Amino acid sequence: MSAAEQRTAADVGDPAPGRGATPARRSPAPATTAVRGGWLRFLRSELWLVYGRRRNWVGALVLASVPVIIAVAVRVSPPSGGGPGFFDLITANGLFVALAALTLELPLFLPIAVATIAGDAVAGEANLGTLRYLLVVPVDRTRLLVVKFAALVIFTVSATLLVAAVGAVMGLVLFGGGPMLTLSGTTVSFAAGLGRLALVCAYLSICLVALGAIGLFISTLTEQPIGATIAVLVLTLASQIMDAIPQLSAIHEYLPTHYWLAFGDLLRDPIALDGLEPGIVSALAYTAVFTTAAWARFTTRDISS
Amino acid sequence: MTTLTRPGLRWAVPTGVAALVLGGAVAGPALSASAEVELPERSAAQLLTDLQTADVDAFSGTVRHHADLGLPVLPGGMGGGEHSTDLSALLDGTTELRVWAAGHKGRVSLEGRLGEYGIVTDGADLWTWSSDENAATHVALPDHDGDPAWSREVPPVTPEQVTQAVLDALEPTTTVTSGPNDTVAGRAAYELVLEPATSGSLIGSVRIAVDAAEHVPTRVQVLPAGSSVPALEVAFTELSFATPADDVFAFTPAPGVSVEEHSLEGHTRAGHDGAGEHGLPGAAPADGAFPGAAAGDRVAVVGEGWSAVVVSALPDGADLTDLLGAEGAGRDAGAFLQALPRVEGSWGSGRLLTSRLVSALLTDDGRLLVGAVDRATLESAAGDPAAALG
Known part of the structure; x- marks a missing residue:
């Protein structure tokens, strides 16, 4: 399935295939008459590009399958203590399916999803040759990048929520709800447990958006979307490997993945905010540096394809 | 777009942000650490x-x-x-x-x-x-x-x-x-x-x-x-x-x-001996990380103050690997002991562990000497009659 065909689906009703032939549909109103409606339409078109692609649907299916597999596996053969993450707590409270799934998908699956979308953002258009047409319209490059980033943020949040929601629903159906055990050994009410899960999703989204910002920057450097995606993944894995080497402890706090697992601090009683703070600061710093770098690169480079 | 028309200037933005972030991360603690703290004199x-x-x-x-x-x-x-x-x-x-x-x-x-x-x-x-x-x-x-x-x-x-x-x-x-x-x-x-x-x-x-x-x-x-x-x-x-x-x-x-x-009465439960000495059974690692501490009365202290050395006898019949042995880790512990340098002197022979703060000597006759002392002090403690443990 080529993206060009998908593009046809995006521009429903347009007989011409490919984005290149229909730049006007996608373009917002000229800058002089720019209104919020133009931004929204632009964003909607971008979101359609992300959520309308069959490839991304398959990706979402993979993300959603992990909590299902976990829930069914634990149901069929309950763990006898131990197991990674929150496995042994699942039988007591279904919400832990969501947390176990997030923990399992955090090192690789979620980064793959974010890296795919981020790598595709600019390089994908350049690769298909649609970027040139898009800019001929003319679309302000800064604005294009802002919309690309907004779509990336929305996708990241939705991917995290998808895993959590499928996990929570599967867990509640198979194991039931009730008060939730915290890492500190105390229990909080079911509603508070849901709240904690929502906070975990919010924190992980912030962390993953930082990764997406790095991907967006790499995507402006190349015309090969796969290359950008792989670069982001290599970076993610390298960061996790370096984080596991004690001799490199001096640089650990600067690694983009270093604070990801700090989401566990949200599951303590009381919540350990001082552990989350550096994680949020680190993620926002990475986001700020790499979105501005993407902007500097994208607004100054020659677009020839 | 009007203010940043020169391409080179745009790169100044991410560079500036990065410098700000790194500067904040590095200089922040350094600044607060170097700040002079003025307090009334106190002896x-x-x-x-x-x-x-x-x-x-x-x-x-x-x-x-x-x-x-x-x-x-x-x-x-x-x-x-x-x-x-x-x-x-x-x-x-x-x-x-x-x-x-x-x-x-x-x-x-x-x-x-x-x-x-x-x-x-x-x-x-x-x-x-x-x-x-x-x-x-x-x-x-x-x-x-x-x-x-x-x-x-x-x-x-x-x-x-x-x-x-x-x-x-x-x-x-x-x-x-x-x-x-x-x-x-x-x-x-x-x-x-x-x-x-x-x-x-x-x-x-x-x-x-x-x-x-x-x-x-x-x-x-x-x-x-x-x-x-x-x-x-x-x-x-x-x-x-x-x-x-x-x-x-x-x-x-x-x-x-x-x-x-x-229960606090009879607090010498098996597996929690080490904790019993503190009067707090629950406070010890659940595995009882240092079975050697269970030696009870077969313990002596040589020297005093900063150069004190604690001598304890390993439990009778204890294999050396038991000393570090959580179950299943016995082989690892054995390898760990093998890797320690052998030392010998007039007091006998054994294996020496040194670190920045603590030295330990495990003698071949089954005694463990530990102290925040240098090697010479540890070895002379090993030869001390009080360290013979009867």
Whole structure:
């Protein structure tokens, strides 16, 4: 399935295939008459590009399958203590399916999803040759990048929520709800447990958006979307490997993945905010540096394809 | 687009942001650390008095524990590593503990990445909790009605307790001076410096930061002789003297949590011998990490003060590998012992473990000598008649 065909689906009703032939549909109103409606339409078109692609649907299916597999596996053969993450707590409270799934998908699956979308953002258009047409319209490059980033943020949040929601629903159906055990050994009410899960999703989204910002920057450097995606993944894995080497402890706090697992601090009683703070600061710093770098690169480079 | 028309200038934006972030990360702590702390002059003796008369009933905060003992790398799985909830994590690396205290209530949480080891007491019950094991232990505490000895039985975990332990050991063998003022956990602090007056110790100095306002210790550093990098540091990174809410000290095991009951009478339960000596069965690592401590009466101390060496006999018939042996790790422990250098002298022969702060000698005749002393002192202790253990 080529993206060009998908593009046809995006521009429903347009007989011409490919984005290149229909730049006007996608373009917002000229800058002089720019209104919020133009931004929204632009964003909607971008979101359609992300959520309308069959490839991304398959990706979402993979993300959603992990909590299902976990829930069914634990149901069929309950763990006898131990197991990674929150496995042994699942039988007591279904919400832990969501947390176990997030923990399992955090090192690789979620980064793959974010890296795919981020790598595709600019390089994908350049690769298909649609970027040139898009800019001929003319679309302000800064604005294009802002919309690309907004779509990336929305996708990241939705991917995290998808895993959590499928996990929570599967867990509640198979194991039931009730008060939730915290890492500190105390229990909080079911509603508070849901709240904690929502906070975990919010924190992980912030962390993953930082990764997406790095991907967006790499995507402006190349015309090969796969290359950008792989670069982001290599970076993610390298960061996790370096984080596991004690001799490199001096640089650990600067690694983009270093604070990801700090989401566990949200599951303590009381919540350990001082552990989350550096994680949020680190993620926002990475986001700020790499979105501005993407902007500097994208607004100054020659677009020839 | 009108202000940043030159392409080169645009790169100044991300570069500037990066510089700002990195500058903030690097310069921030450096600035606050180098800031001169102005405090009224206070002598070492006054600080010691301050420490003993400090009247703080409640506090909460975060304690950073950093150990850089220079121990040999432990075989796989042992030692826990960073972000572990295993208490052995305290031997090496950085560990964060959250502490709360209010009167006889107290709580300490060792926070691992996705786990937690906790000790909590509300004055009537004491619980330990391990999220990794999903298990708790429970001890009903005796009625202690203001018994002042009670608080001294808590194992030294917070700077306050560590200091108390150090002060108890203060002898004429120690030089006490005051050091430069500093800022700890954002609070101005005096510094008390204890140095061994005798030779033979690996410890260069013990530095205790004393909070200027509340007179409690907020940081303890142990520096090896001839080094300015602490081998051991326990410091508050956050500290509040507000009374913590009562529910912080409440612990009710959730359904499904396995609870092990312990009684303070007959506290020499198998597997928890080491803890029994502290009077706090639950406070020890659940595995009883140092079975050697169970030797009981077959223990002697050679030398005194900073150069004291503790000699203990291994349990009869104990294989050397048992010393470090959690089950299944016996082979690793054996390999670990094999890797230690062999030493011999007039006292016999054995294997020597050295680190920045502690030396240990395991003799072939089954004695373990441990002390914060150099090798020569340790070996001469091994030859001491008092170390023969009958």
